[in-house]
Amino acid sequence: DAKTTQPPSMDCAEGRAANLPCNHSTISGNEYVYWYRQIHSQGPQYIIHGLKNNETNEMASLIITEDRKSSTLILPHATLRDTAVYYCIVREISGTYKYIFGTGTRLKVLA
Amino acid sequence: DTAVSQTPKYLVTQMGNDKSIKCEQNLGHDTMYWYKQDSKKFLKIMFSYNNKELIINETVPNRFSPKSPDKAHLNLHINSLELGDSAVYFCASRRESRETQYFGPGTRLLVL
Numbered sequence: 001d002a003k004t005t006q007p008p009s010m011d012c013a014e015g016r017a018a019n020l021p022c023n024h025s026t027i028s029g030n031e032y033v034y035w036y037r038q039i040h041s042q043g044p045q046y047i048i049h050g051l052k053n054n055e056t057n058e059m060a061s062l063i064i065t066e067d068r069k070s071s072t073l074i075l076p077h078a079t080l081r082d083t084a085v086y087y088c089i090v091r092e093i094s095g096t097y098k099y100i101f102g103t104g105t106r107l108k109v110l111a
Numbered sequence: 112d113t114a115v116s117q118t119p120k121y122l123v124t125q126m127g128n129d130k131s132i133k134c135e136q137n138l139g140h141d142t143m144y145w146y147k148q149d150s151k152k153f154l155k156i157m158f159s160y161n162n163k164e165l166i167i168n169e170t171v172p173n174r175f176s177p178k179s180p181d182k183a184h185l186n187l188h189i190n191s192l193e194l195g196d197s198a199v200y201f202c203a204s205r206r207e208s209r210e211t212q213y214f215g216p217g218t219r220l221l222v223l
Contacts, residue, residue, distance in 0.1 A: 032210065043115070043201050043214030044154070085152070097142070097205060098167055099212065101154040 003027065003090040009106040012082075018075040020105050022088030025069040032091050033064060034099070035073045039084040044101075047073065047086075078109045114138050115215035117202050123221045124192060132187045132218045134202030141207040142166075143185035145177060148199045148217075160185050161207070192222045 005023045012018040024033060032051050036044040048055055048062045050071070055062040061074040075082055085104040091097060115136045124130055136143065144167070145157040159167035160179040174190040189196060202215040 034210070038154075041199065041217065041219075043203070043216050044212075045214070046211045049210055087154075091210070097210070097212070098156055098159070100156075103153070 003100065004088045004102045006086075006088055006102060006105045008103065009108070011108050011110055012075075012078045014080060014109050014111050015077055018078040018082065018107055018109070020073040020075075020086050020088075020107065021070065022073070023070050024088070024090050027068050027090050029068075033062070033068075033071050034089040034091060035060070035062065036087045036089065036101075037082075037084040038087070038104070039081075044087065078107075080109050080111060083107060083109045115202055115204055115213050117200075117215040117218045119218060120216065121219045121221075123223065126192055126194060126222055128192050129188070129190045130192060130220075131189070132200055132202075132220070134185045134187070134215060136183055136202075136204040136213070136215075138204060138206070138213060139183075140204035140213070141182055142205045143179065143182075144203040144205075144212065145185065145187050146201040146203065146214075148201060150198070154201070158185075158187075194222050196220060197222045 034049040035047040038044045048060050050062045064071045085106050087104040089099050118133045142161045144159045148154045157171050158177040162182050163179045176188045178186045199217045199219050201217045203212040205212045
């Protein structure tokens with residue numbers, strides 16, 4: 001079973017910041033949080049990942065709470081092309097880099 | 112240039128047939144994966160190979176057999192196809208010691 005819970009859907013106005021929450025209250029100390037997205041029926045696309053510090057790249061920012069029990073993915077200026085299903089994943093520490101995908105959040109960016 | 116490619120893109124076949132899906136990556140990655148996404152959009156890992164060695168084998172029926180002729184290819188052979196095998200199958204790859212998995216475009220399998 002997935003170790004994360006996310007709201008099933010969210011709307012965001014174009015040009016505004018999209019803040020996607022994720023709960024991972026059972027995360028272990030050395031488990032990373034990953035975010036991927038799936039646009040329509042394409043293959044999932046990597047966005048960002050982090051351990052405990054906040055991270056930023058050209059696509060998004062990842063804010064992880066101090067207790068690491070939750071995180072937020074921020075798309076600073078959402079565009080229509082950001083409409084997708086966003087998956088928050090906690091990677092198992094088995095060393096096989098196995099992802100357990102949850103149900104994700106369906107983000108709809110509105111014009 | 113396509114990083115992770117899959118063939119065919121669409122596959123429609125009859126129940127009971129045997130079919131194969133091919134995956135190739137030109138990224139020089141060491142590890143490759145097969146995922147299945149069903150009609151409810153749940154994405155589940157099936158197999159993973161590292162340098163042609165099987166390292167992940169989830170509870171998948173033994174009608175599904177992955178084959179890795181070299182580390183750039185991971186093919187999925189399915190025997191005696193069933194209606195429930197209808198899904199989108201995604202291949203992915205990853206470089207050793209790196210976190211990011213790169214996914215292919217998917218193969219849409221429909222069993223009639």
